[in-house]
Amino acid sequence: MSDYVLSCCSTADVTREWLESRDIAYLYFNYYLNGETCKDDFGVTNSPADLYAKMLAGADAKTSQVSAGDYAAHFEKFLASGKDVLHVTLSSGISSTYNSACIARDQLAEKYPDRKVVVVDSLAASAGYGLLMDKLADLRDAGMGLDELGAWAEEHKSEVQHWFFSSDLTFFIRGGRISKAAGLVGGMLKICPVMDVEPDGSLAVKEKIRTKAKAINRIVEKMEELAEGGLDYSGKVFISQSECIDDAQEVARRIEAKFPKLNGKVEIFPIGATIGVHTGPGTVATFFWGEKRV
Numbered sequence: 001m002s003d004y005v006l007s008c009c010s011t012a013d014v015t016r017e018w019l020e021s022r023d024i025a026y027l028y029f030n031y032y033l034n035g036e037t038c039k040d041d042f043g044v045t046n047s048p049a050d051l052y053a054k055m056l057a058g059a060d061a062k063t064s065q066v067s068a069g070d071y072a073a074h075f076e077k078f079l080a081s082g083k084d085v086l087h088v089t090l091s092s093g094i095s096s097t098y099n100s101a102c103i104a105r106d107q108l109a110e111k112y113p114d115r116k117v118v119v120v121d122s123l124a125a126s127a128g129y130g131l132l133m134d135k136l137a138d139l140r141d142a143g144m145g146l147d148e149l150g151a152w153a154e155e156h157k158s159e160v161q162h163w164f165f166s167s168d169l170t171f172f173i174r175g176g177r178i179s180k181a182a183g184l185v186g187g188m189l190k191i192c193p194v195m196d197v198e199p200d201g202s203l204a205v206k207e208k209i210r211t212k213a214k215a216i217n218r219i220v221e222k223m224e225e226l227a228e229g230g231l232d233y234s235g236k237v238f239i240s241q242s243e244c245i246d247d248a249q250e251v252a253r254r255i256e257a258k259f260p261k262l263n264g265k266v267e268i269f270p271i272g273a274t275i276g277v278h279t280g281p282g283t284v285a286t287f288f289w290g291e292k293r294v
Contacts, residue, residue, distance in 0.1 A: 028040050030063075091129070243281040
């Protein structure tokens, strides 16, 4: 058993069962729904279907980062038991939670001088963040120590590729990521923007594809272009989806047919509340290991 704890937040958008099976500690993000504080707790408080139904009906949904106090309480559980902590945060390009985790780390340093908290900014989101955690758990299980694993994460985190599209632009427009005028035209023309996560961890629209079928094709083409080893890619693929499981399964089917050496089946997870508040329904995101984002 490792002498340190590997930890992340619920915004890794896997499942509670998956995290517990990999022995990864976690804490919840929060979000507000019509002013009420809710936990991003893998759909227990609000299932994805219920959350999106409420949003589409006009509910005011906003996200809230994890506070420094919440991080301190999370870290201290392990420090007090004699364990060090490696915590990986949601990308600083879309959240300031990395800074909160660093504040908590520094606050605890004096109280626990013989213990260590290492904080890594994943520069990743949703199940791309989850895919990074999966690899870190593998390396920990193979015997890699805390400092070495933290250094590995810093060196390789930008090799997680994030490519996604949305067939419903409603909440991208509400969040200001796509202008109202562009969204109106996009809806009329059935445009599905293809987006990625940039080197700084922020989101960017890369292409505007007309029709969902072509967007699905483009996602698979991007994997052909960027996956480690090309068509011989032998790593894992995670997919996140927001109430469009059929689309996600179609992407998975095409990837499995195109990449015969995959490490297991493509794993599909629901997009959690924190990310889902910004995407709404209709988003499919594909994550794999590839070229470093530069």
